[in-house]
Amino acid sequence: MELRHLRYFVAVAEEGSLTVAAERRLHTAQPSLSRQIRDLEYEVGTPLLTRNARGVALTAAGKAFLDHARLALAQVEAAGEAARRAAMPAKTSFALGFLTGQEIDWLAEVMRTLRDELPNIEVTVHSQYSPSLAEGLMRGQLDLAFMRREPDLPELVFRRVTQEPLVVVLPSDHALAARERIDPRSLAHETFIQVSDTAPALRRVIDDYLRQNKLAVTPGHAADNLAMAISLVASTRGVALLPVYALNFLPWSVVSRPLEAVTGEGTGKGRGKAKGEVPSIDLVVGYHKANSSPLLQLFLSRMDEMVARVAAKAH
Structure with a gap:
């Protein structure tokens, strides 16, 4: 089994088509790609893909092999x-x-934490979705990331930086904007702007909160990023639940309001908040446990001081 077999298989699995994978991803002939996949299946000893009129699908063995x-x-x-x-x-x-967006609150403090070393080092900054940051840490492309807790990555270590409450984001002239706090049950008949699977940790928190409190919202669009969510709130007159750091990006036409705690006993055991609590999500720093960088160790040793400085500014 060679690395090219793995690359070919992953490309086919992600594209769902031998033809598309051959033409767009691998730039090879489709018959040659089919032969390589057959060779891989022979090496593994079981079919990994099933062929049908719409393309290919993973078998149970194929799903296990893909990871x-x-x-x-x-x-x-x-x-x-x-x-x-x-x-x-x-x-x-x-x-x-x-x-993306968290650098507004944290980059200056990170640089302050490393200020004694700055003349001797080159700092690069990347702004991405949390799953992409996790991939960068796994591949050794990043030393440290401010991100969400991504599951099933035992090679990564996460340390909580802060806990961000979720707030309601809505048009500034919306009837609910006149309230100091918003009862989440009043969102039931509003167009709800959800976040997409590009933010899986946030999506889980929101879905769990809605489910545990039996809040049946009217689904609208799914936003791929913070800016898109805010834009959809403004353009569709919908509402969204977003982490409080979204306040850094709100234009005049959009405002935020804190959620009012829902009374009653919670029944769920999911990752969201129980009834009576406002939902929140952790911001963490993540790093690879095998990363022995002295700069990383220096940062981690001073991290608590940095968090305290940011918290003091917020108050």
């Missing part, structure tokens, strides 16, 4: 990245990642 194939490719890339870094005797680098 391991992705991990193997990520580890190979991480090994290459580590080797390239080791071969470069230039300035020490420190790669930071931020959940």
Whole structure:
């Protein structure tokens, strides 16, 4: 089994089509790709894909194999990245990642924390979705990221930075905007702007909160990012539940209001908040447990001081 077999298989699985994978991802002939997949299935000893008129689908064995194939490719890339870094005797680098928008509150404090080392290091900053940040940490492309807790990644360590309450975001001239706090039950007949699967941790918190409190909202659009969610609130006159840091981006036409706690006993055991509590989501710093960077260790040793400074500014 060769790495190219894994790359070919992952491409086909993600595209759902041998033809599309061959033409768009791999730039090879479809018959050649089919032969490579057959060779892989022969090596594994069981079918990984089923062919049908609409393309291909993963078998149960294929689904299990896909997770391991992705991990193997990520580890190979991480090994290459580590080797390239080791071969470069230039300035020490420190790669930071931020959940898009969080750099507004945290970048200056990170730089202050590392200020004594800044003349000797090169700091790079990346702004991405949380799952992409996790991938960057796994591949050795990032040293540290401000992100959400992404599940099923035992190689990563997460330390909580702060807990962000969710707030209602709505048009500034909306009838509910006149209230100091909004009873979530009043959202039932409003067009609800949900977040998409690009923010799976936030999506889980919102879905759990709605389900545990039996809040039947009217589904509207799903937003891929914070800016899109705010834009949809303004353009469709819908409402959204977003982390409080969204306040940094609100135009004059959109406002936020805190949620009112719902009274009653909670019944769910999910990851969201129980009844009577306002939903919130953790902002964490994530790093790879195998990362031995002295700069990372320096940052972690001073992290509590940094968090305290930011909290003091907020109050």
